Each structure stands twice: as structure tokens, then as C-alpha cells.
Amino acid sequence: MAPERTAAGGPSTPADHNRPPEPAITPAIVAEHGLTTDEYDRLVRGLGREPNLTELGIVSVMWSEHCSYKSSKVWLKTLPTEGPQVIQGPGENAGVVDIGDGQAAIFKIESHNHPSYIEPYQGAATGVGGILRDVFTMGARPIANLNALRFGDPKHPKTRHLVAGVVAGIGGYGNCVGIPTVGGEVNFHPAYNGNCLVNAMTIGLAPTDRIFYARAAGVGNPVVYVGARTGRDGIHGATMASAEFSEDSEAKRPTVQVGDPFKEKLLIEACLELMAEDAIIAIQDMGAAGLTSSSVEMASKGGIGIEMDLTAVPLREAGMVPYEIMLSESQERMLMVLRPEAEAKARRIFEKWELDFAVVGRLTDTGKLVLKWTDGQVAAALPIPLLVDEAPMYERPWEPTPARPPLDAAALAHPANLGATLLKLLGTPDLCSRRWVWEQYDHLVMGETVIRPGGDAALVRIPGQKKGIAATTDCTPRYCFADPVAGGMQAVAESWRNLTATGATPLAVTNNMNFGNPQKPRIMGQFAGCIQGMSAACRALDYPVVSGNVSLYNETEGSAILPSPVIGGVGLIDDVARAVTVAFKAPGESILLLGSTHGHLGQSIYLRDILGREDGPPPPVDLAAERRTGDFVRRQILGGNVLACHDLSDGGLGIALAEMALAGDLGATVALPEGGPVPASALFGEDQGRYLIATRAPETVLAAAREAGVPAAMLGMTGGDALTVTGVFSISVQDLRRAHEAWLPAYMDGKATE
């Protein structure tokens, strides 16, 4: 299968460097590029000839799962993406929602799972860098970062190393660029032993009349490369992210990119300075698949062609060939189409910030990507539609996940001492304090952080205004594994609930779909189920999806992660002074439980970590009740009746009470409602759609709840220095704190393994 030497034939060896000529395309080379035989045939058919190696490389990344969404697109299309608040839904660099006063919140979440497993510091750092670029590319100044991290069993030999590296990497990047990292989640489960998850989210702020898109326009307009130089790092990151891991994945370390947050900071400032001028027609960051995807996506969105002279690309090392230049994933680079008259002004701005600036091409009317190399040779000539619209698309076979039989709650042998159980739960890897993590993140820079990490959702104020943006990341993978539809629904509902618990009105979500190998019908069934559940919840809660990312093939040696559709939720509150936190504020506040308690223990942390069983169905989500209760809670908060609010999630009522006491450094005495489930189920059941509030107006709230049809029960009062559940246990706040704070620092110091 020797490639034909057409006009688009690969570069013969130029005299000025001594690389061998490009090899012939063999089935082995095609397979190395992650294309199936069918996909290669499709390429040859579409092209009307054999590609050369550079072209094969370009096609392989554009057709990779990571860039083409070929397994997921048919399902993603079923998610609700519209609403009066939505300015831009999925398909651009990030989603855009209206937050009033001519301002927009621009946000997205993105995974960097595979690189982080191989090289945790750089993998996580460049994950943050990449998502920041997705957001400021659109003209937004980033105002908050969040993340969602999932690691393997704490006893697994790699886990500690991964936690340390990932957390340091996220901090190292975000702290330096000066964007506060205000929230996130961290979980542990053996299913992530071979594939950790690192999902990073950025929220930015832009005027609604100055949002920048990736749609190239204007034949002849200059295509400009700015930022860092191109090196050999990260070549084939997108295809690496589209395959299962094996034991030799360590050997892929060179495909992990290396980040420079200082350069990113300069790039943010330079881009925002240029964006204030009328200079940019289209702009796209160079993320996965670097120069390839950025140039192709801009041209595709504009329905136009693009010609680039690769000898003009600023290079970090000598002797790079077109294949490497096009597939490099060097960080901190952007591509843009400028108005021709703005070129000089743009160059001045980037030179001020000491960043490279190079005109590397022009827009054309050919509809093709044409790459010129030394002596005017054509290194590649590919029709843009072939790379994007005609990329393979699969309706992969899928199997629904079988329903779990209900748990026989009566047969469970609960421990006698539920106080000791609460202390044990508070110190488990999944429920203990994450302080060790978020103290390594600068969560205060910019000076607008109103609710710091550790609560239900973070809250940052919009500079110069009263209003603020609440944000959270959520997913309960063990629920998704047991019942993908219920789990997908729950992930959306929990994020909505977390925003609501601060007083914010949820606006929209971004999603990060982390799953195993989609070619396995069982895995595809998890994906399909989660999407169905998410869709239903997003519709019921008027909480559309505006951006997202899919990470498949999270498998090692055939063993998949738990299905993990992480939801990044964003909400708005008109006056941050009205927001509430989880902390009890003063003695004598009444504690009310809102929502229905049935004592559902299936898939609960209590069942897993205390009784040693991972079974039963996850708690069902009643979307109508969810909405009714949440809207009620928000009205009560904004009406000034609520002093503290916390949603009930992992660990149920017992953990929520403890967390409120810990945050406020104040005890409480409560009684479990009569006629409810047995104490263990009442305390640790994970029934959905519930909130705890502290109030000084209990009668008002209870009356309003009755009127709204929201179940509400008075549990007790704040006060004292112990958390007392009458007739069950009494534990000092100090002991709660010791249990809650001890595990993670001790584990990271090598002093604890479980």
C-alpha cells in the first residue's frame, strides 16, 4: 500500500534536515494510529487516494473518539440544551449562559484522565491549563476553577502517589495563573485503580456582546498563531485518550504534555487585551490534537478552507516535521483569525507580553486544509468536511444494566453503637475532610470568594456587583454502576440541590462523561442509561446542558471504571449577602429536615463501609418532589428564614448533621422523628431530595412547607459542644473533628492505609 505521490504526497526529505522519508502506509501503521480497517477504507474512499503519513496522522486524531465523539454523539444529541438563559449550548469551546446586566457566565468541564495516571503532576496541571483556555478563548476572564477527582483503593500502591501528584498539579497551575480553585470532589474506589479521573472545570465571565467564537470567516484573512512554541510533547495525546490502558502505558509518558502556568497567565492577559479591541474574527485554543483540531474546527465551523505554511510555526526544537508539528500538544497556544488591518496592533500586544506571534496561514475558498512545507511542497491536502462532518459515527450496540434486587433491610445486622459508627464513617476515605486537598489550592485569589471549599457549593461574587455565581461538581458513581438511569438522574439532582442549598438558582450544567470501552455493549449500556437519567433530570429541573466532554476507554487490562458522569453545575444568586452556608451559626436555632425519609440503604456508604456490602439499588430520585422541595428551600433562604442549609447526600442525615456542627463549631441536640425507619437507616440512609436547615422561624417555615406540600420535620436545636441524637448517641464536636480531619493527612504521610 505505497502512498501515491500526488501533489499532496508527503514531504520528501528536505536537504536541510536528515530525517528518513515518510514510510509507506501499512496496515500496522494504520492500526498504530487507532483507525480500524473500515475507517481506513472510509478515508481512502473519501480522499480518492491513499493518504500520506502526515495526512493519516491528522485524520487519526480528528477521527479519534476524543475529537469526533463517534461513539457518544448519538446519545449526547438527546440531552436538553436549551432554555431562556442559554446563549450558547454545546459545540463551542464552552457553554454560555446569561446572568443578567449584560454579562454571561462561560463554563466547561474537561477530563485529563489518561495523562494524569501516567504523570499525575503534569497531567493534572495541563488539564487545568486546557480548560482555562477553553474558557478565555471565548472572551471570558476565568473567575473560578473546580475539579472532580477519583482515585483507586487507598491501599493500592499507586494511589498515594497519584493523589499527591494530581493535587499538587492542580494547585501548581491554578495558583500561578491566579484563578481561585473553589470547589470539587474527591473519591476513592478500587474500580479506579488503573484509571484515575481528573476532571477540571473553569467558569469565566464576559460581556454578552463580546463573546468570541471559533467560526472562521473571510477568505484571505490571516491565521495567526500565538502563545508558546511548538515542541514534540503530547504527540498523539488524543489517540492515547481514545484507547484502553495496558501495562505498557507507562511507556507513553512522553505523550504527556508539560504545562507552563506562567505562560498561560501571560496568554490570558494578552488575549483579553486583544479581545477588548475589534480585531478577532475567530479564535480557538490548541487543545487535544493541537494545531490540527484548532485549524480544522475553525475552518469547519466557517465552512471555509485554510492554508498554513508550517515553516512559519514557532518551534521549540529543530528538525520537527509536519507530522509532529500538526500533532504536537504543546501547551499554552492559540490560533486565531484576525481582521487584516488589526495584525500590527495584535502583534504589539503579544510582543508586550513576550509571547510568540506568527502569521501561519490564510483562509481560502477551497474547503480544504492545505499544509505547505519547505520549498513550497504540500505536506497535506485534506477536505475539511472529510475530517469533521464525514468522520465515522457509530450507534454502538448496548445492553441495559440489569436492575438490582431490593435490599432486605430487615435482614441487616446494624452495629449496636451508632455513635462509634458515625465517628468511623466521618473518618472513611470518602467522607473525611478534604482540607488536605483544598488548602493546597489558592481558593481566595481575586478576593471574591464568598463560600470557600468544604460546603455544598462554592460561591464567588461578580466583581463590582452584589450578585454571585455558585458552582459545584457532583457524581455518585456507585449509584450509576448499580443503576445508570437512576445514577445519571441523581448526579444532576445532587448538583442542583447543592446550588439550591446556598440560595442560588441553578442555571445550567456542563458534563464530563467518564466511562469504559464503548465497544462493549455493557459499557455502552451504562453510557446510554446515564444519559437517559441525566436528560430526564435536566428537563424536570430546567437545568440544560451547555457544554461537556466525553472520556471513554477508561479501562486497564479489561477492567473498567465505575460509570462516572460528572456534573458541573452553575447557579446565580442576585445578592451574595443572602447566601447561606452549611455552618450552624448560633445556639438556639431550630433544625428542620425537609424532604421524605424512608431509610434507603441500598448502595449507601454505610452499607459499603460499615456493613461491607456494595449491593441493592441506589436511592430513587423523585424529580417532581426534588423540584418542589428545592424551590421551597431556595424561597426560604432568599426570604431570610434560613441561617444554615445543607443537602443530604453521602452518609445521610448523620453525616450532614455532623458536617453542620463541624463547620459552625457548635453542637446540637436532635431526636429522630417518631414512626420513621430504624435509627441506623434514619441516620445513614441516603434518600434523595432532602435538606437540613437551621432557622429562627421554625413555625413560619413549617407552615409554609405544609402549604407547599413539602415534608418537613422539626428535629431539634443547635447548642452545646456535642452532637446529641436523643437516645442514640452524644459525641463532642471535638471528637467529631478529630475523626473527620485525621484520615487524609495521615494517609498522605504514609501513616494510615484505610
Next chain:
Amino acid sequence: MRSAVIVFPGTNRETDMVRALAAASGRQPSLVWHGESSLPPVDLVVLPGGFSYGDYLRCGAMAATSPIMRAVVAAAQKGTAVLGVCNGFQILCESGLLPGVLMRNASLKFVCRDVHMRVERASTIFTSACREGDVLRVPVAHAEGNYFADAETLDRLEGEGQVAFRYCTPDGEVTPAASPNGAARNIAGIYDAKRRVLGLMPHPEDATDPLHGGTDGVGLFKSLAAAFPAVLEVA
């Protein structure tokens, strides 16, 4: 009070600082780019927090050699007040305006949290609104805040009243555990010999609004505003 906030490539807490200065003085500070070689006429120069030059080489080392720092050093020698916070403190040490050095935190990790610091001297232009022994709750956010100098220098700083703030417990007790970074003698901030230059690691500018969770940082900015009242600006 007329003030200038210096912006280096990588500075990232200038907006926090500008807001705190403007709120206390009623006057917008000027932002001065690192490439400038002269300062506007000001009473106070501020080196804010961040990662100037990416913290490459050593925190503050490259910023200390930038063109504007020659002007800052000259102004300081003539008695202009200079405040350096976090990375600004590191730059002041690197440029020789303050003695000692900020080493990597003893934990070897970045740390962002509220700390308590005790006002060791209340009679300066930076602390006149405070009382000696006041305990201020302010956040830190740094990886290199571990103040170090040789014993002789530390003795001299203490002897001559150049220790500005020390990390302490909420009750004002100076204990090793109260320090977030292992700093020598719990030093959080120091003055130069004339007490016109102050460097400190904590961020008073991020404790100036009830929504920050505290306003203990306000006193420092109020003190400065009082030291440079508007009437003197005409002179």
C-alpha cells in the same frame, strides 16, 4: 494617599490590592508595569502577590532585577513607603530592601488558609490603627513563606523592633503550630530599619470585606490612609 501598585508578568493579586487601597483611601491607585523605569509621584508603592516571572529561578529573584525595581529601591531610599505582600515580600528580600529570605514552606506544600498574626509594633505608618498585641485573622496563600535569616539578623530585627507580625494562635500565643510555614521565630512580616518598608506573607487585602469572612486586614490600609491624608497631596 497616592499609591502605585506594580504589575510584573505573573502578578495575580493586583486587583485585590487595588480594591483594598481604593476603599481605604478613596483614591484609585495607579498600576505600573514592570518595564517602566520611573514611578508616578506617590506616597506608597505596593508590590502585590502572585508569581512574578512564574517564580522561575527563585521567587522574586527575577522581578528584583526588573527596570521598575531600580526606581522602587531609589524611592524607598528617599523615604517613600513600600508595602510588599507575599510575592511582594519575596521581591523586597531579593532586592535587598529587607533582610532575609523566604524559603519553601516546611510542609513542602502550598498552603491557603486563614492564619492569626499578632501585631508586634503598633506605632508605624502601617499599623497605627492597631494596638500592640492585636491578633488579626488574615489568609495566607503561598508555597514559599518560610522566613529565614541568620540568628544575628533575627536578633537585630527583634532588638530594633523590626518584627512587624508573628504567626500566633487565636489567643495571641506564639507557638510553632500556629505558623503555616515554619518561619523563623514565627515571623510573618518585617520592617526595614526606618519602618517605611514592610514585607509580609499574609494577605490583608483579602480580609477587607465581611464577605471575605473577616475584615481584620482593614486596619493596615486605614493606617496607611491616615499616614498620608489627602491634604498633604497638594504640597
